[in-house]
Amino acid sequence: MKSTYFTITPRDPVIARDARPFGFGIRMKSLDWPYPSVLAGSLRTMFGKTEKAGDFSPDTVMWLKGLAISGPFPLVDGSLFFPAPKDILLKDLRNDRFEAFPLRPAEMGKGQGCDLPHPGLLPAMLPQTVTEEFKPAKSAPFWSLKTMVSWLTEDTDASFSNRISPVHTGADSLQYPEKDARIHTKIVPERGVADDGMLFETVGLDFTAKRKSVGDQVRIAARMDSNGGCSMVDTLHPFGGERRLAHWKSCAGHTGWTCPDEIKTSVKDSERVRMVLATPAIFTGGWLPGWLGEKNGCLVGSPPGGPDDLVLRLVSACVDRWKPLSGWSLETRGPKAIRRVVPAGSVYFFETEKGSAAALAERCWLQSVSDDPQDRLDGFGLTLWGTWNNSKKGSINDKGMEE
Template identity: 30%
Template sequence: MQYYLIQPKDPLVIRSGRPFEEISDAQAARFPPPSTVAGALRNIHARSTGKTLDSELLKLAVTGPLAVKRPLNGDALTAEHILVPKPADVQYFKDEKTQLTHLVRSKPMAFAEGDGCDLPSGLQPLFAENLFTEKEIAGKPVSGPNWWSFNDLVAWRKGAEISFEQVVKNGWTPAEPDIRTHIAINNHSRNVETGKLFQTTGLSMWQQRSDNQPFPDACVSILAGIDGDITLPLLNLGGERRLAQVEPCTLWPTIPTDLVQAIKTAKGFTLTFLTPVLFNHGWLPSWLDKDTLTGTPPSCTGLQVRLRAAALERWSPQSGWDLAKNKPRAAQKMIPAGATYWFEIEGDATDEDIRSLWLAHFCDDAQSNLNGFGLALPAAYQFTI
């Protein structure tokens, strides 16, 4: 796998799969999904090597995309600059008394006697951790950064306390969306079509500036990998064929030395999805039995796990263009990045199986995995019951 940094030269216009509307809005500014980046990388790889755009390109594995926060002062990029989506088991709460914003962790917990819900048998609900400690916050949920530093996510999964200020400083809050108004041109007369206006919303790849800082101090690049060479310096990404610079890099997270032993000792782990994931049965992977919630992850050979809990946001639409067949793809329902699943290990686990969980892809469909969907970060988790 060879890794590349993609730096858009203009705000990115990424379609959501919804019917196209004449009037756009800020919610339409979105980070490119894996299939968009996979198509762009395979296209530029084919142009670099003289290959034709056919179904053979689909066999090239692509991983990512993640984001990278690039300081404008020229500092060398390290793992601390890698950005990942906010995990779904975290909420931002503002304390009404102190006016401070806190991170509230949700975790699987057993029902109290007499309580229950309609979750599948054996699946635990998630409760806010502060409800059962002395750190209960009298406040309400507020918005915050949707992108975290990779290092902050790793620390959070180890149980570390992270401040909201730290998340804001190390993470990414995109600048205001770039909304442009366009007109339709008659192909024959080359005149403006009366009354035909439409808008596009672009994602600005900059860090949102603060009140006391007139200019942003960082831009954001896209980090992805492909099993192939890329020699050309520019590619087209997203709608309107907007240009982006592409350059090789070695920036990719490496597996921690203590991860394997930590998961084996805890007899459980979480999977936090860093890219959207596609399952055939909605929220439930096909590699788990729907009755017992047990199975073997696709990256493993003998690891037997049981799903204990899950945290995920509402599904989002996904579509695209098939370069090989030259037609639009069917729309799909994606589980957004940040979704977190809790698994308990049944029986023994080998070091090789645990190691194979590191930044693997966990979609049901092999092609979705090759396209970069379902990239997940594993972390040790010990169940109390």
């Protein structure tokens, strides 16, 4: 497979609607960040026009759907940013200082219980050293590659807390794009005038404003893998809905698409690995990946693209509530059925039951683990890999006790 990388610079506010109905008298609602399907649809349409001269025959559609799309990710100064993981809680110490607490699988005390969806799972809880209740502070929605690597390889929470302020307010963090609301009117085609009372509103994501924390315009990074390769791109083409324009340009690559050496070293010697969703995932079991099956009261399996001899056991998970996914199908010329996706940033904790996880990070870094092959090609379920509690010896047995 040949990889082609793209830097996308939105010229207009990006329209990325959520799955709510939209019609006369209804306000359009926008996603905070475009889904992979927005990128996949725009990119495939562009290549259908440039590579196939706009001939969207069934064979062309099959070829376009076979292009593996990865992204979209925020891009600043040539480096990727990723969704903040769900396995962290921040305590506001004021004066732009925060303390970070990791959520980790933990055994339950005597007489305690939890209604988890599977008896082989443990709850992810705060460290026992946290005795005071506090209202968690909000983390920035996107972290830099540097900050993410630090969190995925950190043995203890104390050393990470010393650098937590950049995660919230500094150059190693990003907020969501500002939302731009516009009022439009329906035009009568025969007369070219506005139709009385026919107003509607669109809400787009404004990428044109420079961020004070990073000092540069935020762009969008994407990758496409194909067997035959495609021509280089440097053009204006719509991205998202309402034909809002963006500048698409092929490039040599961005920092973050390949697995960092720190991650490889950390995972190599660890029997406990973390899987963080960098893009929303679609699983047949809702929150649970379909490649995990029941065995001896545990959930075990191997992710798509992972080493053949590797078997992972799911220990715990930090998963936010599901998000709706819908859209308009250019192939069938109709609305897509609503599906539930696992939000980006969700974290899954595994232990190795068989084999070694040494090659896992390198082979599966920013590769899809969604169940359906087409969802994987569309870019749903891209993953980041790291370790958890790798400073502790032993493993958690079926009763949730350290051995």
